[in-house]
Amino acid sequence: MHVPDGFINAPVSVGAGVVAAGAVAVSLRGARRELDERTAPLAGLVAAFIFAVQMLNFPVAAGTSGHLxxxxxxxxxxxxxxxVLCISVVLLMQGILFADGGLTALGVNITVMGVVTVVVAYALFRGLVKVLPRVRRAIAVASFVAALLSVPVAAAVFTAIYAVGGTTDVPVGKVLTAMVGVHALIGIGEAVITMLTVGAVVAVRPDLVHGARGLTAPLKLRVGGELVDAPAAARPAPVAARSTRAVWATGLAGALVLAGFVSFYASASPDGLEKVAADKGIDKNIEEHAAKDSPLADYGVKDIADARLSGGLAGVIGVGVTVVAGTGIFWSLRRRRTPDAEPTRVPEAV
Structure with missing residues (x-):
């Protein structure tokens, strides 16, 4: 759903830029409460992983694809x-290096793809985990629903922005119907990817999943057919003592494989916004990207003729740049962690 230059007029683009800048400023302050020396590198990894997965367009309908x-x-x-900061870093790297998403539309893209999806998804997720059983499966279910609904809501918000500042005269009702319809299908793919990824991390390191915090339970032992609290000696070591290197290395390797190899097999069909824009005529005033001459434009390395090698190398470079930039930003925002932090335990159903 990367909005290119020319879809939205200058005043509304500036207004969206102000909203995005305000959201980023608030997020910079809020991230200081979320990040510590363990999670800051992982946040950089999350940004790089999202960059990689966004290269994997999947088919959703005839002649249409979608991406995370x-x-x-x-x-x-x-x-x-x-x-919010993760998505902003990804969009900034894509816009500057890969000519993906207009630079004048960066504020629109951060607002729609970053702020709206995060706010909607996290609010739904927190609401669901409060009412669902306190088991790991609840986190997976809540992740699926939150991701599923965040995508069409983002599409509706883009339509609202287009209604105010669109540069073409197309009935808003037609745009809304088409955008929400196709992005409801894309939301299914988003939900599956989100559920599987969150579930995989929760299965091996639930203490690293922010959304699992607070879903704690004392360790129980079954004695004489009854569950009793485990003695202190049987409890696991504090999470501060557990290394995150294995998770980080595995995640980075996965992102490199996805961007460097699997991306070659991604769907070449236009994504939801591109398809709607072409069908409804809202792309009549599209402008050339300011970074169209970038050596990495369109996710290929300039002067490398082999498409597989060019795209794969561009993907690897993108993952590398994103993880370095993201980790640098998040490391600077981290707070010091106390060594006696208690572990997060997400209980299984008994």
Missing amino acids: LGGALAAILVGPYTG
């Missing part, structure tokens, strides 16, 4: 404030 937006995934894994 990532707001729900980022918010659940690293927190809503850090989630």
Whole structure:
């Protein structure tokens, strides 16, 4: 759903830029409460992983594809404030280096793909985990629903922005119907990816999932057919003592494989916004991207003729740049962690 230059007029683009800048400023302050020395590198990894998965367009209908937006995934894994920053870093890298998403539309893209998806998804997620049983499956279910609904809501918000500042005269009702319809289908893919990713991390390291915090339970032992609190000696070591290197290395390797190899097999069909824009005529005033001459424009390395090598190398570079930039930002925002933090335990159903 990367909005290009020319879809939205200058005054509304500036207004969206102000909203996005305000959201980023608030998120910079809020992220200081979410990040510590353990989670800051992981937040950089989340940004790089989202960059990689966004390269994997999947078919959703005849001649249409979709890709992960990532707001729900980022918010659940690293927190809503850090989630906004993750998506903002990804969009900035895509716009400057890969000519994906207009630079004058950066504020629109951050507002729609970053702020809206994160706020909607995290609010739904927190509401669901409060009413669902306190088991790991509840986190997966809540992740699925939150991601599923965040995508069409973002599409509706884009339509509202278009209604105010669109540069073409197309009935808003037609745009809304088409945008929400196709992005409801894309939301299914978003939900599956988010659920599987969150579920995988929760299965091995629930203490690293921001959305799982607070879902704690004392360790229980079954004695004589009854559950009793475990003695202190049987409790696990504090999470501060557990290394995150294995998770970080595995996640980075996965992102590199996805961007460097699997992306070659992604759907070449236009994504939801591109398809609607072409069908409804809202792309009549589209402008050339300011970074169209970038050596990485369109996710390929300039002067490398082999499409597989060019795209794969561009993907690897993108993951590398994003993880470095994201980790640098999040590391600077981290707070010092006390060594006696208690572990997060997400109980299984008994």
